[in-house]
Amino acid sequence: MKRLEVSGLERSFGGVKAVRGVSFGLDAGELLALIGPNGAGKTTCFNLLNGQLRADAGSVRLDGTELVGLPPRRVWRLGVGRTFQITATFPTMTVAENVQTVLLSCRRRLSGLWRPAASFFREEAVALLDRVGMGAQADRPCGVLAYGDLKRVELAMALASDPKLLLMDEPTAGMAPNERLELMALTASLVRERGLAVLFTEHDMDVVFGHATRILVLDRGQVIAEGPPDAVRADPRVQAVYLGSAA
């Protein structure tokens, strides 16, 4: 049994099929890149996997548990973490408080009305931040961080729930080139260390070909190629999709 098994995933919007029959599998320790031109259905696919959208048909199984039909909160509790294309953190809280909030949520302590939240799981939060290189900035407000640092905080927040599967939507968008490679190197080492499975979309081909263990190419809602980077690069169908057909 694979960590993640997706089969026959379908979703339409007002009669237009955005995702049609997408199937793939993902194992622990893998970094799978999902690429394709604009409108290929990448974001829809992502939102189907974490429950933000409901699939019309098909199944998504995490370690054998069916995820289709569950709301994002439940999917997250079952072990699917996620980072967003435009970072989503809590800007009025400090970096440590951001991670502490996730830890509190994870352990169902968020309804507490009395004991100050700052006293919960502080060391654990700082340890996670140290792991992504943000320990020194633990007490700065998230709202003033540089964009690359925000991405790291988001990664720490995603790791705080100890997920089995991490979904990363354009993890390096909006970052400086050297930061991109650093972040992906960090992600790759976390994958090895924690036995994570990572699925990510990305438009930076250096990142995709430098770090993905496998690549999945989508076009018009369908998988048109899947395999190791070199095989995908050589695939004529992929070339046609990316360089366009004659008008």
Next chain:
Amino acid sequence: MSFYLVQFLSGLATAATLFLVSSGLTIVFGVTRIVNFAHGSFYMLGAYIGWSLAERIGSTPLGFWGGVLAAALAAGVLGAVMEVLLLRRLYRSPELFQLLATFGVVLVVQDVASWIWGPEDLLGRRAPGLRGSVEILDQVFPLYDLVLIALGPLVLAGLWLMFHRTRWGTLIRAATQDREMTAALGVEPGRLFTGVLFLGSALAGLGGALQVPREAINLGMDMGIVVEAFVVVVVGGMGSLMGAFVASLLIGQLQAFGILVFPEITLVLVFLFMAVVLVLRPYGLLGRAEEAPPTAASPGPPLSASTGIAAWAPLLLLALLALVPLFAGEYALIVLTELVILALFAASLHLLIGLGGLVSFGHAAYFGLGAYGAALLATSWAAPMPLALAGAPLLGGLGALIAGWFCVRRSGLYFAMLTLAFAQIAWSVTFQWYGVTGGDNGILGVWPDPWASGKTAFYLLTLGLCGGALFLLRRVAFAPFGYALRAGRDSPLRAEAVGIDVRRTQWFAFTLAGSAAGLAGGLYAFSKGSVFPTLMSVPTSVDALVMVLMGGVQTLAGPVVGAALFHLLRTEIMSLTDLWRLILGLVIIGLVLAFPKGVVGFARDLVQRGRAA
């Protein structure tokens, strides 16, 4: 049978007026995305100006109708002036500031109108040639109302032609759908907005001027109509003209026939109808989903628990306040008692706005529920004061629990409108349920038990209870629950993605804020010895918003400081002049334009800038 027909016709006449006013409101909202509280003021000004003109030239049909038109145009011009001087600076502000600024205009207009036309009701001249009634199957019906009934569809047709047959109308429709794209095609937004405010305000003025022969003109017309127009616009779908027409017809009939079935709670029916429509059809009957939801208040720096001496400041303040009776007189104690109560009221609203990003325009409902609960327990049930005071937060909390279930389903402007609607329900129940609440006469004789009847004793009791409640609210802000609430405000997307049930968190916060406001209300009832429906009215809700805004949304001390500033200012100004509303209105407008972060936030920025330099 004929009785029902006449009832139906009178529903149509109500609908015609409602449509005139709400069409203007919906057009203005569609293009500017501002919910204009002052719309009711233009209706009232139309009525007053129409009255003055009718007195002078209204004896002939030409003079009368000319006067009506001139009043509408005058209201339109005033609306355009408001756009140029005020709204233009606020298009990018959070909706809280937009709503408050237009409410500031409401206050200013009220005092100006009172100054020009006096506080008494004015009875207008009947329309020449339309004074009589017609007999419809053995029932009489006023002729003038028949004209009104015809006017509704006529105005709809006129607006339809303007929107579909003129370039200006086409641009308005385009901008209603996509402002940015319209501007990118070379259409200047500023001029379009001024024109839209002119049209919308003129429609309101027309609606007002047409009331002159029908009802007494008074200073309360503005809030009455604007709240009903809100309901029509929300039910019909914000920005939809046809929606406003359909909703006007439905609500006109609901009022006409509701009064036969439930004479005591017709107003409740209307707001319940709106709540049900919003839950079933979130964007109204004919509305479309918003592409970009309105923004919440801009987030500030993190809340930081004070350290060192500052951490003891609240306790020190409490001790100082407890010592005040040793040297202060009775009057000072009365003012201080009210101040402490208002501080809790403001802090409870701040829990919603500052931590939850939930701008409630009806927080007075829970303050009022607490006050009425305590008053009823103390008088009708002859309960001892401690029991009555315990009932206050329970009733406030229960009201908030029920209303909150509906309200947190929507965010931004719709949340504000829903909270307003529930506050109006609470207000209309106390206003109309004469047998229990005494209606307009309120409940008198709500006095503390003998042991607390001295000014000093009651002050200390208030200080103890409010101080305790404020301390609790502060703990909550720094507790995990406060984090969950702030997380939902900062990024609902991320909060849901890390397992936080944002809606439930907000629902609970709404209930908590409602009980704190209820406690404040209960104490208020005993401090004043009486309660009146105005405790739940929109102006009371706005008072609380102004306190929060004055103190600054982003600090926990803000609402307390804001309540103190507000109350002292009000006490001081009211002893000097009758124009309190005018001054408050100008203060609100000034605050919104000058200090979007509030006074404390502004001061802290100054300090931080000073440190950085």
Next chain:
Amino acid sequence: MTGEPLLRVQGLQAWYGRAHILAGVDLAVGRGEVLALVGRNGAGKSTTMKAVMGLLDARAGSVTFEGRDVSALPPHRIARLGIGYVPEDRRVFTELTVEENLEVGRQPPRPGAPHWTPEKLYALFPNLAEMRGRRGGRMSGGEQQMLTLARTLMGNPSLLLLDEPSEGLAPRIVQQMAEALRALKAEGLSILLSEQNLAFAGAVADRASVIEKGVIRFDGPMQALMKEESIRRAYLAV
């Protein structure tokens, strides 16, 4: 290219929230020229267009049009100077008819730019002529693409910003679009065109700028790009 270009963009930077999308874009469009801005999705093409049009608050750098600095102007002023913007997502007014959509775009004639009337546009886009009274929301994607282009032309622009005009269109419609663009070029219009579809760009553009990660990586004649396989592979292919 001789003399001062019609549009010159220098060091253009832009942000979405805190994300830095454009890191200093330089490009120039000469009079009567069609420049293709090509790059993968996410490279910054649409952001460049929006930043030029004044639709982004967070931007820095200079944009000059006909020698005049327009970088601080609001969108409607930029449009009135003669820049027509056709957004990627079309943004047709769905509640308005075809005729009304065109009316919203209408601006007075501009010296030095072709003057368009609805009749001239119906001749250029015969499909639209058959559905003058149809509402924008009831048109197909290809028809909407034609309408949004026609609507912008009603402003008589001298420069068109066309954001991914071929995206999501059937091959037959893409061909029609290419013909329409060549006709516009023949009328003397200058065009800045963003594209992912290299073949389409090659069919209409004189010059190409390749954008990647918010900066321009290549600038030269279209033929040179078509010949330079290394550049195509580096910045466009996988």
